[in-house]
Amino acid sequence: MTNLDFLLPKSSPTDLRSIVWPRPMTVLVTAPHPDDFDAIGVTLKYLKNQGHDIHALVAETGSGIDKVYGAGMTQEEKRQLRVREQTGSLRFFGLPDQNFRFLNLNNAPDDQVVDDEANRLFLEKLIRQIHPDLLFMPHGNDSNRAHRDMANMMKAIASKVEWPIALLFNSDVKTIGMKKDFYVGFDEADAQWKAQLLRYHDSQHQRNLRDRKYGFDDRVLMLNRKTATELGIREPYAASFEIDIL
Template sequence: MNLDFLLDGIRPVDLRSVRWPGKLNLLVTAPHPDDFDAIGVTLRYLADQGHDLHVLVAETGSGIDKVYGAGMTQVDRTRLRVMEQTGSFRFFGLPKEHYRFLALANADDDQVADTAENRKVLEELVREIRPDMLFMPHGNDTNRAHRAMYAMMKTIAASVEWPVAMMMNSDVKTVEMKKDFYLAFDDRQAQWKSRLLRYHDSQHQRNLRDRGYGFDDRVLGLNRRTASGLGIGLPYAASFELELYR
């Protein structure tokens, strides 16, 4: 599919104003369980527009603190985070055949590593799913796994034989990025997103202990700051930077 339509409009472009040329194949490549949920309202909007949504999640037990994970093995922690994400997918309404958990090679911090082996696994799946658009956290980020997933997917997107649009989303750990697109949403949709994020109870409880507010408040706080910076009418927004490979 020709993706040049994504270059139209004055930046940043409201995703609700995009005139889609047809049904697109969308793939989220999540370096952690919960990266999907960080852009859940946007993904729900795109799925409601009829686009086909697939998700690949790198397995990890990272992010579970010593209090929540007391007595857990590494396998237990990974299994818990997979269970949390599975619950989130069910709440979202994503069919089971549209998501996969990947036991990729992880670095010493138990987060996905940028390796030739992992790139091969991801490229095989990209070629199987054949996405038009890829969604992932931005590469200009303090989180090493975010950077690793971005680097691998950038290489893959540049190597396949069809046009691919990479859409990197802002995250609380993003250092800096361009805002090419945004998806604004209201309080009702924010409440739905809060419920989605609360499925990651291990992350929610850690945030309550370490920061004094929940995981959902942390993510929605970023969405509020994004909307304020954009000067739009709605109180929340997710933002994305585009890289187009054709």
């Protein structure tokens, strides 16, 4: 038994909003890319409004900026552009500056975070400092290698620390498959708020408009609409999560 057993769902899927929280929790989002925080923004807003302490660690990367948007930019300039975009979205969300940090981790040749010993040690040090109860991240069963690597590192670190951590893996447009243990449904007003949050990532928004003929906001919200339909809930949108308590 752990002090997080109240999070074990009695059935899957369970509405996360039905959880009775025994105390305020420390919630940490570990994002392998700028914009991974925003992909679950409505859920994080709900937790923030419940009085939980939200933190974010965001890996720096210039990936995802295409040759049109990034014409003439160095890789470091692309990184800093994405940092500025994420900073704007986090401030719009209402996260205090002291609650988020950008990390210059070791990256693979694609300029995305890689699972290596140095990154594991550095991330473990930060997690011990923040001491989270809930740890959010993209799912490991995902076509994006950085999503997989971040999930693997977080699972390894959470298994080493001396307190229980609930790992919450979120569904992403690149998730191949996952168990839906929890969900958070939301309405059109929250969808529009989330769209505004996502549009702070203008480099990703413009790339989607060029390549897919719809925006970054629509790309993420289409997944949320699909999830709500699959769950058969009354709200038109939903985010879903798989839980593992270590």
